[in-house]
Amino acid sequence: MSSSGTGGSDYDVVISGASLAGSAAAILLARQGARVALLERRSDPEAYKVLCTHSLTACASPVLAELGLIPALEKAGAVRNEGRWYTRWGWIEPWAGPAGAELPYGYNIRRSTLDPLIRARAAQTPGVDLLLGHRVTGLVREAGRAHGVRAQTAEGEREIRARLVVGADGKDSEVAKLAALPVRRHDNGRFGYLAHFRNLPLRDGISHAWFLEPDMAYAFPNDDGVTVVAVLPDKKRLPAFKEDLEGSFSAFLRALPEAPDIDSAERITKITGTVDYPLLSRKPTAPGLALIGDAALTADPLWGVGCGWALQSASWLARAVGPAATGQGDLDASLTAYARTHRRRLRGHQYLAVDYAASRPFNPVERLVFSAAARDASVARHMHLFASRLIGPSRFLSPAALAKAAVVNLKHRRAAAR
Missing domain, CATH: 3.50.50.60 (FAD/NAD(P)-binding domain)
Incomplete structure (x- = not known):
């Protein structure tokens, strides 16, 4: 009892x-x-x-299936959340794997x-x-x-x-x-603002994230042709950012590498956010x-x-x-x-x-893994599993995973030297 x-x-x-x-x-x-x-x-x-x-990361997909919601989500126009992530070493593109290999996915809605x-x-x-x-x-x-x-x-x-x-x-x-x-x-060392845009062109129509160290941004396509765009800068930038929120928000986005063309899209919501989260x-x-x-x-x-x-x-x-x-x-x-x-x-x-909410540049381990993921499809897929929260930190940063990243970067340096 x-x-x-x-x-x-x-x-x-x-x-x-x-x-x-x-x-x-x-x-x-x-x-x-x-x-x-x-x-x-x-x-x-x-x-x-x-x-x-x-965004519903792939870790939630088994629960969505258990609830019987996946057909309803897809009927409502939910977008499978494939993505690519910008780093100073280039773009991490985790879908770039063997032909026919489908990565686990969640939904943006x-x-x-x-x-x-x-x-x-x-x-x-x-x-x-x-x-x-x-x-x-x-x-x-x-x-x-x-x-x-x-x-x-x-x-x-x-x-x-x-x-x-x-x-x-x-x-x-x-x-x-x-x-x-x-x-x-x-404490969170970043603040954040977001807005919704309709018909915002993005490469391959998939999610984008920008790791700018320490600033961040993302663009997530959602249902009904609407994309959620967010900026998450270091709090040191907050006073100047708030002086002209509209101008600062737009300027931040236009300065991104391969920036989404917000000027060709329709912003359908006001800019909302939080300065302390x-x-x-x-x-x-x-x-x-x-x-x-x-x-x-x-x-x-x-x-x-x-x-x-x-x-x-x-x-x-x-x-x-x-x-x-x-x-x-x-x-x-x-x-x-x-x-x-x-x-x-x-x-x-x-x-x-x-640890990362301290709004700092990448530490040595992060530099090792992110740089390797930008250079190797298997490391990118490994990072996708962690970003989807399908594996935990111990597996993501296991000795074997770090050794693989080190080998990838060593080969890259040798090739660059040649």
Whole structure:
């Protein structure tokens, strides 16, 4: 039996936040027989997150398949996120491999398309009650553990009890604050602005990223002929950048190597962004409570991994706690298993992201790998697997991988000398 001992709960699980992580968790838990209350503070079912890379890395593809969303994504015009990356050694083009070899891929799709789609899929799932206009204001606690939430609605405050409370409410998670879960904050040395362009020409119609050391930029083609273009400069440039945001944004893009021709495209949104986006890591569990998505770990938007990790963490949680959420197992042991998986799968990635968020040039290891990837197709494919978060840092930077990169660069120097 579950150690929570709340057989009289309104629900088995109450989830705060009905975007990617929350909706995915609701679907996967309900399929295992859980009664799920999916709370969303906004009242509009079409609401979506604006500030996002709008990219689902390939690590999320198995979860998308599990959710049954891939046909709907492709019908909605999602773009497979192949890409090429600029470095001072040239372009890294990871698709340049043996004939017929297809690399794993995810999708680029605007959140204005994706969020309503996955939220509607959750609302249609038997066992899920989508409760719009519900803003969590408190936790129901008994004997040191969470047993539900208090939520403010248009009709007043209500209490919703459950065996398990899930915070899927983003980097500023109210659930995490109410539970007083410890958080580690790491400053981000870059700021970022983005805008959407229609009919922006890009080589091969695929994603581009520019590693300018320390500045960054990217252009990701999305659904409906719209490309999301972002700049992420060093914070030292912020005062001058803000003096003329429109001019600075355009000038930055026009100066990029093989710059996208923004003057031939139509900008269809204003320039939006953030000047302070720290990397946050929280303890993802407490008695009767779990965090998923950005509430558990907020990554650097530079890498575009947040959406993928939101879906993955939802899947990890559902797999770990599914039976216990319905009273058929030990909930505390299941939450411990989830926390262990979350830590094992993401801690190394976050460690490297925190290090690079200092807004610095490449270190010697990065120079070794990135330069080799620009010169060798197999190293480029290896980098693609890491950028897609299909392999972890230990495999990406394994002795064999570094030796391969060193050999590639040595051959290049010898050839250049000849």
